[in-house]
Amino acid sequence: MDLAIKGRKAIVCAASKGLGRACAFALAREGVDLVINARTAGPLEATAEEIRRETGVDVVSVACDITTEEGRNAVLKACPAPDILVNNAGGPPPGDFRDWEEEAWNKALNANMLTPIFLIKAVVDGMMERKFGRIINITSAAVKAPIAVLGLSNGARTGLTGFVAGLARETVASNVTINGLLPGPFDTDRLKVTFQGAADKTGQTIEQVREQRRLGNPAQRFGDPEEFGATCAFLCSDKAGFLNGQNILLDGGAFPGTL
Ligand code: NAP
Numbered sequence: 001m002d003l004a005i006k007g008r009k010a011i012v013c014a015a016s017k018g019l020g021r022a023c024a025f026a027l028a029r030e031g032v033d034l035v036i037n038a039r040t041a042g043p044l045e046a047t048a049e050e051i052r053r054e055t056g057v058d059v060v061s062v063a064c065d066i067t068t069e070e071g072r073n074a075v076l077k078a079c080p081a082p083d084i085l086v087n088n089a090g091g092p093p094p095g096d097f098r099d100w101e102e103e104a105w106n107k108a109l110n111a112n113m114l115t116p117i118f119l120i121k122a123v124v125d126g127m128m129e130r131k132f133g134r135i136i137n138i139t140s141a142a143v144k145a146p147i148a149v150l151g152l153s154n155g156a157r158t159g160l161t162g163f164v165a166g167l168a169r170e171t172v173a174s175n176v177t178i179n180g181l182l183p184g185p186f187d188t189d190r191l192k193v194t195f196q197g198a199a200d201k202t203g204q205t206i207e208q209v210r211e212q213r214r215l216g217n218p219a220q221r222f223g224d225p226e227e228f229g230a231t232c233a234f235l236c237s238d239k240a241g242f243l244n245g246q247n248i249l250l251d252g253g254a255f256p257g258t259l
Pocket of ligand 1: 013014015016017018019020037038039040041064065066067088089090091092138139140141183184185186187188189190191
């Protein structure tokens with residue numbers, strides 16, 4: 001299928017590794033020029049170079065913290081009028097809500113709710129004027145099925161999801177869609193951190209935790225980031241203009257509901 005987005009411009013946040021990187025690659029394979037971001041310059045530029053070499057698209061790498069105003073401004077300066085925005089950032093740490101003071105909540109809300117909202121605010125009107133826009137928020141399966149130890153993530157990401165649910169109904173008439181992509185367990189560095197947390201808590205080895213989680217998924221495996229990237233590219237495609245305000249769960253069927 002030709003996704004018909006060749007020559008479009010995308011900002012992909014938090015994209016040197018993992019799911020953001022997979023989204024950047026998938027878009028580049030469709031001929032989309034990119035501005036990609038992460039905090040650490042070395043791995044970010046390495047990813048940018050790999051994408052350029054494989055796909056031939058233009059890739060600008062902007063090393064900064066996307067959860068800061070300066071970081072967002074630097075990314076927007078490199079791409080002031082994107083056709084596609086993929087919002088992403090690191091996830092908040094696990095823990096017990098009794099230990100979280102205002103600072104911990106502010107940090108999570110800033111990274112996983114307000115940062116995507118500020119980026120959307122900066123680009124959405126231009127997208128509507130140009131009559132094309134695709135906005136993807138990478139959130140978490142925890143939006144649909146909360147994970148108790150990830151309370152900061154459950155709260156912040158569900159806040160973002162609620163906000164964009166309203167906005168998406170106002171933008172779609174101008175061919176600007178806003179959708180959430182909800183990862184279940186994907187084989188990335190983030191998953192290793194989560195497993196280490198569970199291992200520390202239960203006294204199991206990280207391998208035991210990993211095997212237990214793998215067998216607990218109906219697919220008997222973890223997601224491949226490439227599968228995530230491919231779904232992102234489709235949602236960003238010209239063909240997906242009627243797919244709006246949705247939250248697409250990629251979890252191998254782990255969520256036990258019929259709908
Ligand atoms: P990952 O493999 O650890 O990659 C995270 C990427 O984000 C890296 O490129 C990292 O680079 C960048 N990053 C982190 N904080 C940033 C910041 N403040 N500003 C700019 N870039 C930043 O993680 P992932 O698995 O792709 O996860 C992506 C998101 O999906 C996270 O929010 C995670 O919580 C969520 N999620 C993942 C899973 C899963 O199974 N993988 C499941 C549910 C939810 P630098 O460190 O250099 O900045």
